[in-house]
Amino acid sequence: MPFRALFHLRLTEAGCTVAVYSAGVRHGQHQPSGEATAGLYREAGRLPAALPVPGRVRGGGDERLRAGARRNVTLDGTEHQLTLTPPPPRARSDRHHRAPSPRRCGCPGGGEAAVAVATLAAGTERTPRPRRNRLPDRAAAQRVSGRGPLIYAARMGTYEVDGVRLAYEEWGPEGGTPVVLVHGHPFDRSLWRAQARRLAGAGCRVVLPDLRGYGESQVVPGRTPFPVFAGDVVALLDHLGIADAVVGGVSMGGQITMEIRRLHPERVRALVLAGTSYPAETEEGRVGRLALAERLLAEGMGGYADEVIGRMLAPYNVEAKPDAAAHVLRMMRGTDPEGAAAALRGRAERADYEATLSAVTEPVLVVVGADDSFTTVADAEAIRRLVPHATLTVIDGAGHLPHLEQPEETGEALVEFVTGVD
Known part of the structure; x- marks a missing residue:
């Protein structure tokens, strides 16, 4: 039985x-x-x-x-x-x-x-009764009661690319506008989860991948070039039967988004570029990333995480938003140094995306924290100069991760942009 x-x-x-x-x-x-x-x-x-x-x-x-x-x-x-x-x-x-x-x-x-x-309601205990009838489809959520909006389930899964097992989660109705949001370094897919819930509530189908070497995806030591990251995301679209999508990312995830647009333009319906920049790595930057890769392998992630938390978030938000700070630290400390080092080596050799952005005709949303010290407002304005039709949103009270530091304002900008994409 x-x-x-x-x-x-x-x-x-x-x-x-x-x-x-x-x-x-x-x-x-x-x-x-x-x-x-x-x-x-x-x-x-x-x-x-x-x-x-x-x-x-x-x-x-x-x-x-x-x-x-x-x-x-x-x-x-x-x-x-x-x-x-x-x-x-x-x-x-x-x-x-x-x-x-x-x-x-x-x-x-x-x-x-x-x-x-x-x-979640203090002092309230309500356990929903199982329904006897069939639900509309596997992506749809039940209502807890007859009132209030639907919140969709997170469907978690894995897929393989050349024998490498990669993880992802998916939110929202399968018939909604597909949106893929790529995390940065050294994080995982939970970086975008709050925004995924918000977009799903607006009727979008949101996919959050764990890049190889991060989160629950398999670690591949050595070097992970950006074309490999881009190919993994496109393979996920194939796995889910998605022809094209709104593709976005933050920081390194934004650069991987531009790499996807460079190599697979037919898979991109619109772009979301958050806290990112388009130029190729400078020689000084390349040397610094390679040195950081070796340091992480030798020391682990803890010291690095403590060192950069005040730049990942605006310094004042480390204390003002302890939940966000704890989330960022947990992601950084939980990343496998081998995976982080492989990505850093690949990032040191990334392409210049000026020509790619200059050719973009799709809708583009550029998001930046007003106090981002990694990729500044000036970097975001440089992207808009290359893509004059792009929408630039500067989030006050935020550093490098505005969607964590100011989730409401960032979420409103995302929903307005994505729901306006044909």
Whole structure:
């Protein structure tokens, strides 16, 4: 008999209520690898949050999660401790009293799917009842109640390029305007997650890749040239069946975005260039990146992360926005030095993108923090001179990562731009 489990996890802070559903695990079997789904739904006026499912649920004996077990999970960049409470009665979905099938619930990956439902409201406990009817499609989210906007599920998966396993997550309806957002160095795809949720809420289909060597993607030591990064992103579009997309990135991710436009212009519907610059690396810069690669291999990421946090964020935001600072530090410290070094060596040899930008006819949004000391407002204005029809948005109160430091203002600019793209 298949084992169906419904776990109700209670967040110990702020009176938050979280329910985690895992379906399709059989007795004595490990849950298959593949796509997992973390879903998020909210009512109007409640705070959104991304909830990574705390480990795979496995069937059989002692492997099951026990009531009272504690797990640490990350919720929007902040760690919380969850306590497992006894599961409520299993839902009856048909006349044979079987639990709802994950496929009938519209979850991708069949038995591999897990859906997390979060309602964040202090002092409020609301556990949604499982629906008996089929959901509209596998990308769509349920409403927690009859009120409020839909929030779509994050569908997480992997794909391979020449034997290298790469990770990604996808937000929003499959029929929405496709948007690919590329993280910078030395980060991972969670860098864009808040904006992905916002764009998904506006009806966009948002794809966040982990570049090779970063996040959950495989590390390939040595050197990773920008054409390889660009090819990985295009392979992800192929994997998802996306012909062209709004492609954007921040910092190194912005340069990879320009590399995609240089090598694969037919795959680009519009460009978002945040905190980035177009010239080729100078000789001084090349030497510096190669030296930094060796330093990271010798010392690890910790010292470098502490050294540059006051430039990744505007210095005043390191203390004023502790959650953002903690998120950035966690990403930097968690990056594999081999992956970071390989990217630095590739970045040292990047192309000049002046000719590429001069030929752009697609819509372009240029975003820069007013106090960015890595890529300044002057660098952003230089891009707009090459692309006169580009929209330049300067975000006050932000440094190199405006989408983390001022997420509301940056999000408004992104949604307005993307929803205006044909």
